[in-house]
Amino acid sequence: MERTNYPVHKSRLEDQGLESGLEGTTAEERLAMVWTLTVQAWLFKGERADESRLRRDVVRVLRHGS
Numbered sequence: 001m002e003r004t005n006y007p008v009h010k011s012r013l014e015d016q017g018l019e020s021g022l023e024g025t026t027a028e029e030r031l032a033m034v035w036t037l038t039v040q041a042w043l044f045k046g047e048r049a050d051e052s053r054l055r056r057d058v059v060r061v062l063r064h065g066s
Contacts, residue, residue: 022030042048
């Protein structure tokens with residue numbers, strides 16, 4: 001599916017109205033609010049939500065003088 005022509009609207013949180021209930025919250029607090037939904041979305045997609053995607057089994061050994 002080509003998404004390059006999808007409409008995108010950027011707005012600041014304070015421009016979205018006072019009734020949002022998010023005034024005075026930090027980005028960290030807002031991220032914590034949606035974390036459960038994010039994990040559920042990963043699980044729905046079939047991804048493992050309990051481990052990082054960062055591969056930790058790849059190493060490089062350099063031996064000097066041999």
